[in-house]
Amino acid sequence: MFNRVQNDKSPEELMKLASQFLTELESPFVGRHEEALVITLALLTGEHVVLIGEPGTAKSAMARRSADLLDVKFFKYLLTKFTEPSELFGPLDIRALRQGSYRRITTGKLPEAEIAFLDEIFNANSAVLNSILSIMQERVLYDGYTEIKVPLWTLVGASNRVPEEPELEALYDRFLFRQNVKPLDEEAWESLIDAAWKLEMGNVERPPKVMGMEDLRMLNSLLFKVDLTPVKNKLLRLFMIMNEKELNISDRRKGKILKAVAAHALLNGRLQATESDLVILKYTVPRDVDDFDKVNTILIEELKTKERILRELEEIAANVRVSERSVAQLEAFDPRLLDIYKNLKVAKGKIQSLVQDVEDEEIRRKAEEVNELIENLTQEIMIKLNM
Structure with missing residues (x-):
């Protein structure tokens, strides 16, 4: 999907950058390690992630920080049932239209973003749904008679619900990673209000760049050098257990899960997967909110977690x-x-x-x-x- 690139960094240096990125991403946020982890995994794999939970749980702030740490173009928007294509993809170029050319002005819009955050993603209406799907899957915006190649690397979606509408099933399936974002437990409240007060005082500066897109592309290439052989049998056993528990995993998702396993290994400084890397199933298998606890229970019983x-x-x-x-x-x-x-x-x-x-x-x-x-x-x- 992405072009292979080369730079002079060793695999060890690249893996260290990935780990540093995760540390920096979660550092200002209290109790949000798993959310930072799934965003980092999505970036390493070049896949998309949806954060499901009530408002006020740092979803958009974390997405923006990930873009800042990479120093890449970021686009953010709140979808409603009435969102027009021009709001996401840019207005039509009237001057070009008068000259018989159909073209959009995409400056500052989704087609130019490398990381995007779409809040209430499942409010997507039919006017924008197919375009979002093609951007996520093909990295192409089909606009009239024009095909616009887009640089989008990862889309972070957010919603307070899992979609039940059949027309949204394809969109939901495009998110390899899914995380149920819960409010913090009471013991974390003191740390939370300290961090919030620091933020209100304006004491949180824009984070320095940790790595660039070239490094991220190299890490993405490095995924395919991770030896998955040691976990193959265990992974197949877990797939069977999930199936027995009516946690259905599509064939396409089973294949993409391998990328997630490899990414978790890289984050932990390894080019060989271990059983601990299979914990990513808790972010890739669940569909409904209740599934998150079901999958987690299975993993606790089956893995050396x-x-x-x-x-x-x-x-x-x-x-x-x-x-x-x-x-x-x-x-x-x-x-x-x-x-x-x-x-x-x-x-x-x-x-x-x-x-x-x-x-x-x-x-x-x-x-x-x-x-x-x-x-x-x-x-x-x-x-x-x-x-």
Whole structure:
């Protein structure tokens, strides 16, 4: 779809830029890591993303910031049922029309944007719907007898609903990435109002350029050098599970999901996919709002995700605390102490297996806490057994 380009940056340098971009994109926004992630994944893959949720959740601000970080042309518009083509694509050139030529003045409009944000995207009426579809899919605006090639790389859509109208199904399907944007939990409110006050005071400057379109094109080319072999069987298993749960994935979407897996690997500095990259299914499989929780539950159960690892570490910690109470009640040289001692060694081995190759700081800290519990209890048992 996009022209392949070359520059002098190594794959490692490009992957570092992608990671830096994500960090910079989310930095001013409290609790919006996943929204920043799906926008970054959409940019790396050259695909589109729709953010579904109520107003006031930083959707448009994040889209604009992504354009600022790339220093590219940005277009933003709120669609209504009455939006005219000229509002999106530019007015007709009257002077050219008088001379018998049909042409639009596209300056500052969607046909010139590299990143665009269309709010309430599912208000698109029949007058603009087909044109938006062709721009998203073909990067071409068919206008009268004219075909206008457009530079659009990624369209960020926003809506407070999932469309139910059959005529909007094709538009919704064009968004590879979908994220259900929820209001922040209460524990994040203090950080939120601090950030909002800083914004109101005008203390948030336009962010510096992190990388350019040439870098983004190179990253897009690099996707196809990612080795997906290690996750192929697991991905096929997940597709089957989703199908059994009536989470239908079209053949076309299954193919595009591979790009998303590769993009997630690049974001994590790898040219080989791992099971953790399959977490992107939570952004690419759901159709309805209820589907987001369904998919997330499946992934937690099936993948070595952060949530699953933390849950298992907490279960180990709970079992150790139960053992602590038992040890406190047992006399010295009680044979049951040896059984507990052996179980603690098994638990320690399980922790090592859980955190192997995991770089997440929260997981590392939790593992250290549980290991410390095990170590303290092991020492207590050894004293009682005179070991």
